[in-house]
Amino acid sequence: MAATPLFRRIDVAPAYQKVADAIEREIINGRIKPGEPIGTEQQLVAQFGVNRSTVREGIRVLEEGGLIRRDSSRRLQACLPRYNKLATRLSRALILHEVTFRELFETSMTLEVASVEGAVERATDENIAELAGNLERSADVVGNPAGLAELDAEFHVLMAKASQNRVLQLAREPAAQLFFPTTEMIVGGVPEGGARLVEAHGHILDAIRRRDKEAGVLWTRRHLQDWRRGFEKIASLDRSVEHTYMEHAYAARQ
Amino acid sequence: MAATPLFRRIDVAPAYQKVADAIEREIINGRIKPGEPIGTEQQLVAQFGVNRSTVREGIRVLEEGGLIRRDSSRRLQACLPRYNKLATRLSRALILHEVTFRELFETSMTLEVASVEGAVERATDENIAELAGNLERSADVVGNPAGLAELDAEFHVLMAKASQNRVLQLAREPAAQLFFPTTEMIVGGVPEGGARLVEAHGHILDAIRRRDKEAGVLWTRRHLQDWRRGFEKIASLDRSVEHTYMEHAYAARQ
DNA sequence: AAATCTAGCTTTGTCGGACAAGCCGATAAG
DNA sequence: CTTATCGGCTTGTCCGACAAAGCTAGATTT
Numbered sequence: 001m002a003a004t005p006l007f008r009r010i011d012v013a014p015a016y017q018k019v020a021d022a023i024e025r026e027i028i029n030g031r032i033k034p035g036e037p038i039g040t041e042q043q044l045v046a047q048f049g050v051n052r053s054t055v056r057e058g059i060r061v062l063e064e065g066g067l068i069r070r071d072s073s074r075r076l077q078a079c080l081p082r083y084n085k086l087a088t089r090l091s092r093a094l095i096l097h098e099v100t101f102r103e104l105f106e107t108s109m110t111l112e113v114a115s116v117e118g119a120v121e122r123a124t125d126e127n128i129a130e131l132a133g134n135l136e137r138s139a140d141v142v143g144n145p146a147g148l149a150e151l152d153a154e155f156h157v158l159m160a161k162a163s164q165n166r167v168l169q170l171a172r173e174p175a176a177q178l179f180f181p182t183t184e185m186i187v188g189g190v191p192e193g194g195a196r197l198v199e200a201h202g203h204i205l206d207a208i209r210r211r212d213k214e215a216g217v218l219w220t221r222r223h224l225q226d227w228r229r230g231f232e233k234i235a236s237l238d239r240s241v242e243h244t245y246m247e248h249a250y251a252a253r254q
Numbered sequence: 255m256a257a258t259p260l261f262r263r264i265d266v267a268p269a270y271q272k273v274a275d276a277i278e279r280e281i282i283n284g285r286i287k288p289g290e291p292i293g294t295e296q297q298l299v300a301q302f303g304v305n306r307s308t309v310r311e312g313i314r315v316l317e318e319g320g321l322i323r324r325d326s327s328r329r330l331q332a333c334l335p336r337y338n339k340l341a342t343r344l345s346r347a348l349i350l351h352e353v354t355f356r357e358l359f360e361t362s363m364t365l366e367v368a369s370v371e372g373a374v375e376r377a378t379d380e381n382i383a384e385l386a387g388n389l390e391r392s393a394d395v396v397g398n399p400a401g402l403a404e405l406d407a408e409f410h411v412l413m414a415k416a417s418q419n420r421v422l423q424l425a426r427e428p429a430a431q432l433f434f435p436t437t438e439m440i441v442g443g444v445p446e447g448g449a450r451l452v453e454a455h456g457h458i459l460d461a462i463r464r465r466d467k468e469a470g471v472l473w474t475r476r477h478l479q480d481w482r483r484g485f486e487k488i489a490s491l492d493r494s495v496e497h498t499y500m501e502h503a504y505a506a507r508q
Numbered sequence: 509a510a511a512t513c514t515a516g517c518t519t520t521g522t523c524g525g526a527c528a529a530g531c532c533g534a535t536a537a538g
Numbered sequence: 539c540t541t542a543t544c545g546g547c548t549t550g551t552c553c554g555a556c557a558a559a560g561c562t563a564g565a566t567t568t
Contacts, residue, residue, distance in 0.1 A: 040519060
């Protein structure tokens with residue numbers, strides 16, 4: 001249709017962006033493997049032929065993207081982006097978009113059920129041991145909402161891990177980071193809330209052990225419905241996740 | 255337990271990081287609203303009392319995180335992070351973690367089914383019109399794998415949008431960005447593949463129109479199972495998503 | 509000879525200053 | 539009233555410099 005273009009599209013990107021892109025490309029396509037050094041700033045200056053300030057701006061971009069990090073001696077190296085850090089950025093985005101708890105709940109229900117299904121199918125002995133360890137510790141702090149909330153979040157992370165599906169692990173993380181901090185308020189506000197939570201976890205773990213998918217899904221749903229009922233005693237599901245949430249997201253960031 | 259600490263923990267973070275954190279905090283907790291200007295670099299230099307190079311490094315961090323952007327005249331302003339951009343980073347991470355197509359497929363199945371359920375429940379007339387428009391265009395290019403693949407990806411984005419659940423929209427995006435680029439290969443490799451795809455979309459849209467959740471889920475599952483069968487003719491599901499994929503992720507980035 | 513220490517080199521984080529290019533608003537010209 | 543020009547401001551980039559912290563290798567001690 002269109003005539004053969006005489007000129008190639010002119011590439012107008014700031015130099016720091018080009019530096020970042022160049023390094024990124026090498027990492028993504030595998031020419032630089034995670035853990036391998038990138039070189040010193042001085043070397044990059046020499047290779048790219050730009051000023052050190054420019055290189056440093058490019059480096060900051062990649063660092064924030066999780067593609068490179070500085071080791072103990074502050075030298076640059078490629079690395080595998082941690083889900084957790086990226087998920088924090090997403091959680092932040094969700095806050096700014098003022099998503100509602102209903103959206104959060106609905107999506108978490110979907111993803112947690114998927115997690116438990118995967119866990120029932122594929123959990124290893126080690127996964128089960130981790131979950132059992134978590135459950136045991138939970139039983140110890142059943143009267144302590146803050147401690148229990150933390151262990152609840154961990155239980156669900158371990159469940160996602162047991163599903164052996166890393167895409168699922170990643171997908172659930174942003175919602176979970178916003179969802180689970182509420183657990184503390186809810187467990188504290190409902191009598192027998194802590195006991196019900198631990199009981200549900202127990203049934204879920206049991207279902208995973210017996211490879212009983214139906215039971216696993218059933219108890220996971222009940223567990224989340226409990227959360228929902230508890231939440232609705234405090235606030236409307238249609239309330240949006242607010243800025244005050246930020247602190248939780250921040251505490252979890254490091 | 256611990257004695258009251260005499261000193262507060264000393265905060266040893268590089269200055270550029272502190273600059274980024276300070277601005278980030280103002281945005282996240284809402285004191286600076288999306289669209290509002292941050293100020294010029296010179297002003298930030300004055301406010302923070304650090305060098306412009308330092309400020310600029312901090313700005314790069316936030317820019318990459320999607321929290322601030324530069325308007326037409328390159329002045330800084332806060333903004334709402336675009337899902338799309340963040341999702342690209344996650345897709346990148348998934349590639350580096352060498353996730354398998356099986357993981358991708360399983361998670362996408364979960365999320366697309368959830369999308370269609372939401373869409374059946376809550377799609378507006380406008381959503382339906384958009385989907386119908388997409389379907390019409392799809393019918394026109396049924397013999398063109400590349401064009402059809404693009405419209406397929408769009409169809410699923412529209413479906414997620416129709417679910418009115420932004421958390422779900424966000425959660426499905428990273429997997430989708432890696433999942434749907436394969437459609438082109440698959441549609442091209444299977445006779446009648448294009449026709450089956452358009453047929454499935456038609457049934458899904460019809461189900462959304464009739465608010466028939468069961469049919470919507472059924473046809474979504476079939477649609478994805480078609481993808482799976484097509485993929486397995488070409489390669490094993492246990493193959494990991496490779497670096498060559500990068501190009502697609504890149505093309506979609508801007 | 510092995511372990512330790514110390515001095516020097518390297519690298520990063522930060523600073524100050526500089527300049528070209530692009531955008532903006534104001535002013536001058538038609 | 540529109541157009542053209544002119545400064546001023548801002549950004550992107552560059553240069554050079556320096557303190558602090560890490561690393562290296564030679565010098566010193568046991």
